Amino acid sequence: MDNLLLMLAPLFSSKLLLVLFFGTLFGLILGVLPGLGPTTGGALILPFTMTLDPLSAIVLLTSIYCAGTYGGAITAVLINTPGTPAAAATCLDGYPLAQKGEAGRALGMATVSSTVGGIFSVVILVFFAPILAQLAYEFGQPEYFALAIFGLTMLASIGEGSPIKNLIAGAFGILISTVGKDFMTSIDRFTFGINELTEGIGFIPVVVGLFAMSEMLTQSTLINQVFNRIALKAIKLPSKDDYKKTWKTILRSSGIGSFIGVLPAEGGTVASLIGYSEAKRFSKNPEEFGKGSIEGIAGAEAANNAATGGAMVPTLALGIPGSATTAVILTGLIIHGVRPGPDLFREQPDFLYGIFGAMLIANILFFIFGFFGAKIFARITLVPNKILWPMIFAVSVCGTYSLNQSIIDVWIMLFFGVLGFFMRRYGFSVVPVIIGLILGELVEGTLRQSLVIFDGNWLMFFTRPIALTFFILSLIALAFPLIRSRKFKKKL
Amino acid sequence: MKNVQKSKRANKSLPFFFRDEFRVSLVIILISVALLITTFTFDIVPPILNRGIQPATFPKALLVLIILMTLFIYYLATKNPWKVEKKLPRPFFLTLSSFVFFVVVSKTLDFFLAISALSIFVSYCWGEKRLFYLLLVGIIFPIIVFIFFETILGLRFPPGIITNIYYS
Numbered sequence: 001m002d003n004l005l006l007m008l009a010p011l012f013s014s015k016l017l018l019v020l021f022f023g024t025l026f027g028l029i030l031g032v033l034p035g036l037g038p039t040t041g042g043a044l045i046l047p048f049t050m051t052l053d054p055l056s057a058i059v060l061l062t063s064i065y066c067a068g069t070y071g072g073a074i075t076a077v078l079i080n081t082p083g084t085p086a087a088a089a090t091c092l093d094g095y096p097l098a099q100k101g102e103a104g105r106a107l108g109m110a111t112v113s114s115t116v117g118g119i120f121s122v123v124i125l126v127f128f129a130p131i132l133a134q135l136a137y138e139f140g141q142p143e144y145f146a147l148a149i150f151g152l153t154m155l156a157s158i159g160e161g162s163p164i165k166n167l168i169a170g171a172f173g174i175l176i177s178t179v180g181k182d183f184m185t186s187i188d189r190f191t192f193g194i195n196e197l198t199e200g201i202g203f204i205p206v207v208v209g210l211f212a213m214s215e216m217l218t219q220s221t222l223i224n225q226v227f228n229r230i231a232l233k234a235i236k237l238p239s240k241d242d243y244k245k246t247w248k249t250i251l252r253s254s255g256i257g258s259f260i261g262v263l264p265a266e267g268g269t270v271a272s273l274i275g276y277s278e279a280k281r282f283s284k285n286p287e288e289f290g291k292g293s294i295e296g297i298a299g300a301e302a303a304n305n306a307a308t309g310g311a312m313v314p315t316l317a318l319g320i321p322g323s324a325t326t327a328v329i330l331t332g333l334i335i336h337g338v339r340p341g342p343d344l345f346r347e348q349p350d351f352l353y354g355i356f357g358a359m360l361i362a363n364i365l366f367f368i369f370g371f372f373g374a375k376i377f378a379r380i381t382l383v384p385n386k387i388l389w390p391m392i393f394a395v396s397v398c399g400t401y402s403l404n405q406s407i408i409d410v411w412i413m414l415f416f417g418v419l420g421f422f423m424r425r426y427g428f429s430v431v432p433v434i435i436g437l438i439l440g441e442l443v444e445g446t447l448r449q450s451l452v453i454f455d456g457n458w459l460m461f462f463t464r465p466i467a468l469t470f471f472i473l474s475l476i477a478l479a480f481p482l483i484r485s486r487k488f489k490k491k492l
Numbered sequence: 493m494k495n496v497q498k499s500k501r502a503n504k505s506l507p508f509f510f511r512d513e514f515r516v517s518l519v520i521i522l523i524s525v526a527l528l529i530t531t532f533t534f535d536i537v538p539p540i541l542n543r544g545i546q547p548a549t550f551p552k553a554l555l556v557l558i559i560l561m562t563l564f565i566y567y568l569a570t571k572n573p574w575k576v577e578k579k580l581p582r583p584f585f586l587t588l589s590s591f592v593f594f595v596v597v598s599k600t601l602d603f604f605l606a607i608s609a610l611s612i613f614v615s616y617c618w619g620e621k622r623l624f625y626l627l628l629v630g631i632i633f634p635i636i637v638f639i640f641f642e643t644i645l646g647l648r649f650p651p652g653i654i655t656n657i658y659y660s
Contacts, residue, residue: 182547187535220587386618390611390629402647414591448544
């Protein structure tokens, strides 16, 4: 009961309501614009959150996350381009349905299923995050090391692209975290005599560079791209018939999305693809999929929004991000001095339940905004890239500079922008770099402290049941892509 | 499917040193080796003060792991070549060079001027020829951002020819 009251706290704070309102609106705009999305948007707004108190800052980021994930569907339905990667599966049926003159019906279903998926996942978050946090009390240094390794291997195997390339990117992220003074001995590493590097490389220049600046370079290669826009007359709530057809799909996809979200991987994108394919598998009319099936839209959208709450479970309970955007949220928590983990649940329940409540309200708010404002948001896609991206550049540069008032940070951001572009071009995802950077200190710190505890005996890791379980799960995660590709070949 | 096969064939027909997989692997390995050599210059903690492993051990292990995995992806790529990427268009190179230009101008002349010049340059290179919009992205918007950061967030921008006029 107390926790429920704590969840409702944002409703009674005018400041938090304002932050939620702005965050949801901003998230929707970011979601609608192809190439931006909640991860890049979160990274861009991160420096501005320094002026807010920790709760308002995280509420802002989470509301951007929830609304941005939904916003991608508007672009997916109307211009056949996913506003966010998580909306890629929505294009498959959303756009064909819009071409048939039923854009309003497609967006109505996307809005309802996204809201249901989002709310379902918040319920999962409220119940499971404290349980997981309770379990984390059993964790010592070796267990945390094994958990971080598990997180990175999961990301490599379930994430997009080649698992080995993802592992290289993750290892590179951990390597970046070693730049600066060694936290145990204060010995300089990879500083090359540059004073500014002794403090290490900050999260924000890397995050903004890898997401925003690399996207700017990507957009420079796409300036001649032409979109076929479909006009939207009005968004329509699904009919009784549509509800009858899709309620099972929505619930199933909400469950799938929440589960996939909990796994440390690329949350919404993977969830929507699995949600979509499962909707097709269970459908009575699988032949309609790809031609404008309402079930296809419901399956993809419920799953990707359900992944938002799911991905927050390991982020808050263990400090291991469940997706790219939660990696940005975790960065926000760290720069505000909040250490996620079991102690957070014991010491700051008001903070945590405030976030849960804010996510719940954000899901309701984006339903209202989406329902009444989809037509206006659809017009935002008309802003040409040649005007939008130079503006984003100005905000990125000033935002990055503002954190430490360091011009070196801006140069680091630009360097990572160029690096991120080439990484993406050659199939290396940039998400593992960020997660590696965030987990780097945890991985190295727990490894070194464990070795001190074990007196340098590496084999002692395998005498701890929880750590051993995580190592076995890591091996399974690494073997999973091999098994999957063999099965796929057999099917062919 | 046919297109993918075609592009794969095209990639296989190139000499190995022109293929993306070779060049990318080579760059990663060269950088990793250079960094690995750097780790040998890190200070060593005397045994009496050392708890656990030396500060250089962890980065060394990571770099060796990166090199091994890169060799493995190259080995895989010899069997299953990467698809050939499209050539990068002119606006990409102009945008990339504008980043270098930004670094030089922000260091030597003025931070605000660098943002303004880059915004106009990028917008123009991407096809915007209307003067009002060029002024919007290059002058009006950067001024709004500058004032926002300066007055609301209390940020002090680095000195430069334009910033000095504002602060004086």
